[in-house]
Amino acid sequence: MNIFTYTFSVLKPSSAFLVLSATIIGTQLSAQKKIDSYFDHLLANNKMMGSVAIAHRDSIIYTKAMGYADIDTKLMNNKDTKFRIGSITKTFTGALVLKAIEENKLQLEDKLSAYFPEVKNAQKITIRQLLNQRSGIFNFTEIEGENEWEKSFHTQKEFMDFFINKESNFEPGTEYEYSNTNYALLGFILEKVYQKTYAEILDEKISKPLHLKNTYYSFEVDSKKNEAISYNIQNHYIRNGVTNFSNHPASGGITSTPTDVNKFLFGLFHNKLINAESLKIMLPEKDGEYGMGITKFQLGKNEFYEHSGRVENYFSDYWYMAKENLGIVVLANAINIPTEDVSKALTIHAYNNDPVLPDFNKTAELSTKEFAEIKGTYFTNDKKESVTISSDGSSLVYQGSESGQDYISFNFKTKNTFEYETIKLVFEPKKNQFTIYQDEIIKVFTKNAS
Structure with missing residues (x-):
């Protein structure tokens, strides 16, 4: 029962954002240990596997990879592990189209x-x-x-x-x-217009000029090439369904790394790919507006250009502060917290502030004891479906095992009832069960089924 589909939004939450200090950090050891602890915390709580990078000007000032690229072979993610970047591909495509316009x-x-x-x-x-x-x-x-x-x-x-x-x-x-x-x-x-494949155009117009060794377009994921496989997060990691990326051509099929995406952003904003006039046309003028493969939002006094994406359970996000020449990139092959939370932690770190370690053992409304009664992995009677209930530090998170199943944060209604749009979850802790109500579908899941 695949109950959710992913939709892209150009709007970012208007929640409070830390006032950033005037100076971007270099590579202070004490600061690095603190942000390392943040990602160790995410991995230990089964919240994320993937890779991140911060760039200042044309230098990478922080990288971190965590978890597995391939669980079956025990291949770990590393700084050169490649991920499908989903709809971030659109920023590359937008740049390619404007390049084609420059070339008449x-x-x-x-x-x-x-x-x-x-x-x-x-x-x-x-x-x-x-x-x-x-x-x-x-x-x-x-x-x-x-x-x-x-x-x-x-x-x-x-x-x-x-x-x-x-x-x-x-x-x-x-x-x-x-x-x-x-x-x-x-x-x-x-x-x-070029009489070449999209893969060839990408390589000729972007990857080679910017020396992006890990950025390309191909149809299938190959872990032997240090490409990460995507997973759903349950009581263990479940391999996601296999997509053939011939079906996500210039819309979502590129493979890259956080370092390469940062190099691309720097090249884009410094006219190494398209000229200043083309870049001005490409960028949105207003917050929340979609430009040409790129959006814009404001947090406090800070202006960001951004695009996020998801295909299979690869989640991706970049934030770029053009005035500060600061790039933040998050690529995940398993995650059940918002990528923007991770991007925010990286931005805070870049300005020498300590990221907060979320408490994933409770929600905003439920105490640790109350949440312990309902969190965990549940199964249908035939054991063909499973759902893991966890917390993102604020809300209850629902993660199904089916291919393509997104994680969803549910809204608290009462102690044991949570809702998302027209879908309702009702928990019965004493029975170790919950019931899901969606349209005409009613289905019961039981925790710790043998």
Whole structure:
């Protein structure tokens, strides 16, 4: 019962943020030990496996890898382990499209009909609208059965056939709506104008000029190449479903490392890939606005450019402070806390403040004793499904075992009742059970089933 689907949001919480000191730290040993302790704490509490990096100007000032890249072979994540970066791919694609415009291969006002006239409203949709997520084209990742469809290789024509009959959600240019299809189409357009594959274009225009040795596009994950496998977090780690990334072309298929993503961001913002005029066009003007593969948000007086992503259970996030030349990158192959919490801890560390170690044994409403009665891993009677209940330090977290199952933070209603949108969890601690109510579905899970 895969009850949740992932949707991208360009808005960041407006919660209080520490006032940052004026000076970014170097590599003080005492500060490094404190941030190391933060990540050791996450790993010890089964909250994250992955890799992170902080860059100041063009130098990496902190890296940390934790957990396994491949649990079966006991291969550990290290600073060179590569992760699928999900929708951060869109920032790379946005830069490639603007590079193509600089090279007179494309124009922002070119119509989609020049390349794919079969797409609905193609004669009205421009390259600019695809980049800004204002085309109205249906998001292919929301098509029923997409989780199964994406497991197999598909050609460009098969990809087009998969979404082509879906109606547009609105008239082009009239609204904003995030759609992975927009960037998939941009990748196909790049292939047409350059007469090369997306992988070749990425390598020629970005990876080689910036010397990104661990950044590329391929169809399948290969742990023998030090590529991390993604996992769901249960009472143990469960391997996530296998995706063929031919189905996430220029929208979510790139493989990289936190160090390489930071190098890319520095190169992008310092005109090593596109010129200053193109960068200005690419960047959003307002907070919460989607630019061309990049968003913008404000925390206190601090201005960040950002994109996050998820594909399988690879979660990714970058924050870039252009005025300070500070880059924060988080790539995870297993996680059940918000990546923004990790990004915030890294930013705080960069300004020589100590990150807080969350208490994962309680929630904001439940004490350690009360939460202990309901946390743990639960199973259906046939043992085909399992759910792990944990805490992110504030809210109750639900993590299912099924392929593609997102973790979700539920809202407290009463001591034993929690809700997320129309879904309700009701716990019975004395029976070691909870019941999930979703639409017409009612299902009981029991803890510690033998």
